[in-house]
Amino acid sequence: MNRDNDKGKVLIKRSLILAAAEFFMFVVIIGRLYYLQVYQADKYKMLADENRISTRLLIPPRGIIYDRNQEHLASNRQNFQVSIVAEQTTNVQETLDAFKKIMPLTEAEEEKIKKELKRKRSFVPIKIKDNLTWEEVAKIQLNAPSLPGIVIDEGLSRYYPFGEKMTHLLGYVSSVSDSDVKDDPLLEVPGFKIGKAGIEKFFEKRLRGRGGNQKLEVNAYGRVMKEIEKNDGVLGERVDLSIDARLQSKAFELLGEESGAVVLMDVHNGEILAFVSTPSYDPNLMVTGISNDDWKALLNNERHPLTNKVIAGQYSPGSTFKMIVALAGLESGAIKPETRFFCAGKMFLGSHPFHCWKHSGHGYLDVVQALQHSCDIFFYETAQKVGIEKIADMARRLGLGEKIGIGLDNEKAGLIPDKDWKQRRYKEPWHPGETLISGIGQGYILTTPLQLVTMMARLVNGGYEVKPTFLRVSEEEQKNIKKINLSPTYLDIVKEGMFNVVNVPGGTAYMSRFDYNGMKMGGKTGTTQVRRISLKERQTGILKESELPWRLRNHALFVGYAPHNNPKYAVVVLVEHGGGGSSVAAPIASKLLQETLKLDPVKKVIE
């Protein structure tokens, strides 16, 4: 009985200990609650927000590119895309079948859609097709009742209304690639497009704008529950170009099927009015994504549609270089305006013969006549007297031999050789014969069409160091253009020569003359050999251009300006393997300048 009493006492004592232990456990739990919900509350509140809030970047509309007359050169077009949302339809297959009746899908496309549907959560829209036309959108909307789960989204996509006419100027936008600098979170947004070439690339920062963002509440599966906050970004800035879309189109049409380049610019301020390189391709293809086959075709085309020939094509200037030799001769005193040389069709330096393009020779000519007839012998003689150094110096003053810095990729510097250069490059001294060859713009000399039009402008604008640009130039900026130290008398002599080329019978571009309300064109033709004519061929008779394969034919060149009395516009026309400068390039320049004088885009602005 005593032990029974003890048993009861033990039970009570130990029960109280157990109760205390249980109480203690609850104290621990409440302590833990305090630790998590008070002490660490801020940390967990942040984590909870990180969980539920998903920030999305909003792509701002890209800036519009305008020409000088407010014409859209690059704009944003509404792009309709049709998608399927699995959870909004009871039977995905039925919906797809119904859709196929309206717009056929290839088996591969359907396969891809079904794969995506399996992979993604049921509320994620899966793209079926994009770049729908208005008719297709209308057709889908008309059939909406039989298409549960089909949704149409609209977005903006870049559009180039002038297509291939502007490609080498504007460039294009395309998906971000690994090599692009990731300096902006926008670049990480799927579907974001970035300027890859041309103006689109050069003004990328301005055109892009700043991305906005949208804070969304999402659940654990990523479904959007509601919008919490939205910041609209900053629209891309507009870019106004000096281009005149009408003249650009005209120039493109004039080149037609040819492979070549045309640049038209304002001689006084350097504003470029037309900037064409052919053949071209449709930049809109690049926006939506070009197919591999199409891309390969562009790469392997022997006429190099991907090359911007205006800035990246380097050509011997040929006879268009003769103005520089003439100026260098006059300025150095090596020749005088009245100096005459006799052309017998060829001359000898030592025992080496140098030919004029005219076998029978031109007889006696002065510098104006030599330019008019493009006599080679006269310029051999002049070059020989002046020396390569002074010719090179004159060429550089007129914009040749170095990059102009127009802002586009792949701009080439061309090449103006001199004795130092030869020594550096070939570790050989300069040969006197090379001076002669340089005198007619052949040999080592290389120029880009952009440099040639710059040269033309500087020759006729009164000797100002004008630089080509795609942007509008203010009067203030124009006043700050430096003068090149050139004698107006000598410039007038060269101008007279260029006038005679076009307007006096016997001039190499006489066939391309025009008189538009008394306004006339001046200029200089150039034909540059791509192949070397062998002695044997000279004896048997030089092959006619039309008998040669395309890639061996001469390049045709023409640099010109108008109107002659008060020059405003300068133009360069290059036709690769086009044959003769007078027969192929000059007519294009002539037609373009006539159109330019008719529209006279510069007058409008200055008044």
Next chain:
Amino acid sequence: MYKFYETSIRNQSMSLKEKFFNLSFSYILFIVLLVSVGVVMLYSAANGDWNQWALKHLLRFCVAFGLMIFLAMINIKYLLRYAYFFYFVVLLLLIYVEIMGHVGMGAQRWINLKFFNLQPSELMKIALVLALAKYFHGTSLQTIETVRGIIPPLLMVLFPAFLVLTQPDLGTAMMLLMTAGAMFFVVGVQLWKFGAVFLGAVIMAPVAWHFLREYQQNRVLTFLNPERDPLGAGYHIIQSKIALGSGGVFGKGFLKGTQSHLNFLPEKHTDFIFTMLSEEFGMVGAVFVILLNMLIIAYSFAFALRSTSYFGKLVAIGLATNFFLYVCINTAMVLGLLPVVGIPLPLISYGGTVILSVMASFGIILCVHINRNVNLGKSD
């Protein structure tokens, strides 16, 4: 009027009416308050829908409430008399489930009784308490203090615990062992014996580790370091802590828990309902629920101490401790203090078997309370 019943109690032959008025109404009030919290939280867990869980929970509670009152009304003598019988019946059911589990497809922990699933392991929690209480009731302290004296009750514990463990249900097995351990402690088993068992457990732990299933090993490892697998097993506990912590002192408001309603929180209507409550009602709500549970446990201990019979005392303590283990393990688990073992929060979590077994326990505790003056002889 109270005196009148008091005299009747001493007579050991109370009418139903007398028994009814001897129920502890404050005890019942705490229970009803807890279930109300549960119903409200289940409404929130279903994003504001009564039909999904809340009403079913309420219905189950009503059935379980009837069971509780029924058990409270029966004569405590019968509990003592049929304790072993009940224990063996439940043990047989456990064995049956074990065999069916091996024969059938995968692990089955319950017997389908058409209207509800009977989970023998839940019944075993009550049966074990009753059987152990009966054993110790009839055994002298002298015998209890011998090694031989605790071998039969030890077997009574280990056999069902082993069966439950192989189901596999680590949580319930641990609860059986801990409930029994608490009872061994209160009846006066010497502390050195607990020490010896503890030492043995430490030595055996590496061996036992190999017997754990891989997912159980993962749970332990993930508990020790939740960041080990933040998207897999550790995800639950990390999200639970974020939900709790972000609730702060006053919570995000009813139906406004972002973690719960945006589905970051797993199992929010069952094992993690306490997390959801703490997210929406903050520390204030969480402490309120814990205090209600503490009151129920404190009352149960008080009933035990006031009971004159050794059996009654031990039954009340055992069942109260069992209830305590539910609450403590569940809350500690969602707070990241214990591994995730799948123990629900009684009366609040959705689930049929637990509410029935817990309400049955309360019924028996109330029965002990009503029969507090009944003397039970060793032979009864």
